[in-house]
Amino acid sequence: MRFRITNKRLADDATRGGFKVIVAGSDTDRERKKRQGKTIKRLTPGANTAQGVINDFMKRTKIATKVNEYARVLPRDGDLLLNPIVDLDAGLIWDVRRAPATTIKRNSDEYGEFPDIQRAFSQIDPRTQYNAWLEIGPPSVSRQDFALFQMNHIRWLEEESEMYGTSHYAGARLFHLILSRMEKAAAIRREYRSVPKYAHEFPESTQEAQILKYARDMRLVDQNGNPTRNSHLLSSFFGTAKVKILDENISLDQMGDIRYFEDLLWLNLGVPKAILTSGQDMNRDVLKVQYPHYLETLDDITNLLEYGDSGKFSGIRDIIDLQLLLSGINPDSVSYDVVWANKTNETPLERTDRVQKLLGANGGTKIIPIKKAVQIVADDIDVEDVDQLLSDLEEEEQKRLELAQNAFLQGMNKNLPTNKNNDQNSTHAVTDVLLEDRPGFEDLEVKAKETVLRFFYSIFRKMKRYEPITDSTAILDDFSSDDVLEALDEAWDEEVGKYRVGITKWMTEAGMIGSERAVQLILDLDGKVKNPNAPDTGIAIKPKIAKSDIRDDLLVASGERVKGIEQTTRNKIQDTLSSGFEENIGWKQLIKQLEPIILDENRAEMIAKSELSWAYNRSALRVYQDANFTKVEWSAVIDQRTCSVCKNRNGKMYKIEDWPGLAHPRCRCTPLPVE
DSSP states (O other), X not given: OHHHHHHHHHHHHHHTTOEEEEETTSHHHHHHHHHHTOOOOOOOTTHHHHHHHHHHHHHHHOHHHHHHXXXXXXXXXXXXEEEEEEETTTTEEEEEEEEOTTTEXXXXXXXXXXXXXXXXXXXXXXXXXXXXXXSXXXXXXXXXXXXXXXXXXXXXXXXXXXXXXXXXXXXXXXXHHHHHHHHHHHHHHHHHHXXXXXXXXXXXXXXXXXXXXXXXXXXXXXXXXXXXXXXXXXXXXXXXXXXXXEOOOTTTTOOHHHHHHHHHHHHHHTSOHHHHSOOTTOOHHHHHHHHHHHHHHHHHHXXXXXXXXXXXXXXXXXXXHHHHHHTTOOGGGOOEEEEEOOOOSOOHHHHHHHHHHHTTGGGOOOOSOHHHHHHHTTTTTTOSOHHHHHHHHHHXXXXXXXXXXXXHHHHSOSSOOOOTTOSTTSGGGOSOHHHHHHHHHHHHHHHHXXXXXXXXXXXXXXXXXXXXXXXXXXXXXXXXXXXXXXXXXXXXXXXXXXXXXXXXXXXXXXHHHHHHHHHHHHHTTTSSOOOTTOTTSOOOOOOOOOHHHHHHHHHHHHHHHHHXXXXXXXXXXXXXXXXXXXXXXOHHHHHHHHHHHHSOHHXXXXXXXXXXXXXXXXXXXXXXHHTTOOEEEEEOOOSTTOOHHHHHHTTOEEEGGGOOXXXXXXXXXXXXXXX
């Protein structure tokens, strides 16, 4: 049973979940890369056709479910012989059956070559044709002959000079026989020595007849002098005999020799003892060393099943290549991966805990983004499309925030009380701080808009040059939304760095204006504008934030803000694609129809104004914090264009760290220092 259990455990751990075959450049490959967060390659010509042939083959033969049996047989017998059932007329492999290793003769020569590939293997009767095993090449008589392509031979522990493999358990046989005898002997000792034995001592003058009478009285023997059935259980005596206990059970618990040979047996079985036993006397340090080697053994099994040994037509890949050949596809022109389940001792719960730590749980440092975290646990939570899941989560969070905001606004009093600091002589009466800075802002907005448009124009130009390769003619039916989004991603990655540098230049100028205005507001607390450099002000408030500091801060922040611009662009393209286009158009015509979506001047202007206003307010808040202010007041421009959110927030005070930021694109609100 040790052999059967360990053999089954090896096979289960090695092949759990079977395997999948993914052709590089196919739609299946693109879906896998998308799920893994990797760059999606272009579609390879013929990849989908090859993928379809392989999928049909695996469905027909059910070979992915048979690999568990193959993984048991291969290390157990040392030889795995697979017989593809081929229909040459239909060009199909209908099934893959395992042939018995004990009756199949390999007809190769001393160099491992097959003199006759039409009779590469033969099935013989081992009882009557045992001499045939000694013959080189095909036997003179056989029950059945197989061509080379009809018998796939995989050898375990292959030796170059040997025609057959060696059982994984061959080395364990000797220790198994020794251990079996020792365990049987231990059982016998316990059975016959577990009950205490007694020595009955009589005086020297005692006659034999008296001893026999004593034995009969004590029911140790019957009337004929034969021992009774329960004589060995006798524990109480009466008479003149002196009884002494013989303790022979002292060494029954000493099992060191048995444990020694058992450890040798487990060593040859290839599975760490602690995995299949209760783990008694388990040394965790030893297990840490053994378990990685065990995982390597599992990889050895799947690698051998996949690639075979050094012989010809060996391994599952060669059977797949045979099916491609039968379908008229050159296997050398197709690149594919045989994907097995990941072999690890990490449980789903442990993996989730690890991901939580990488996300910065319990105050830790965040090391990976949320997308990477979902990719790691995607299989555990049965996620097919990571991007769709993240989009759904974002949408749910946005809805939750909108509901909370609406509930808050509905509960507010429409007639907000006048702030106590909002009097005629206070700078907090300013209704639009940006009005005084508007002339400088207008020039910056024009330049920022040009930067945004230049960025989107570069994106559009590169997308036009992107040419996806399809299996057939280049018509719209062969273009998926993934092709368009892939072109967008590649162009975006190439241009986003230059855009961030360009937009940060104008955001820095806006930030400097906001910083200077914040200093003026701090100094103008009594309603009179003061020169912060004049000696009679009595106030030594100066901005400690240099232009280079503002630029560095905004350059880092722009990396996060540009992600929102990218996602909005993707959403607009996806929405447009879902509404449909003209059919039977080429790639360039397809992208041309997306031109108004990508090169949108109104959106470019909105982005420019939003980025500059955000930079203006961000720098102002940093100055307020530098001047030890803790609260700011929301100041909105009240006119016909003012939205309800900004109107309701006008005059409301916030802690600086709780400042909600711009309410919407083109928002004209700004924070004012309070206390």
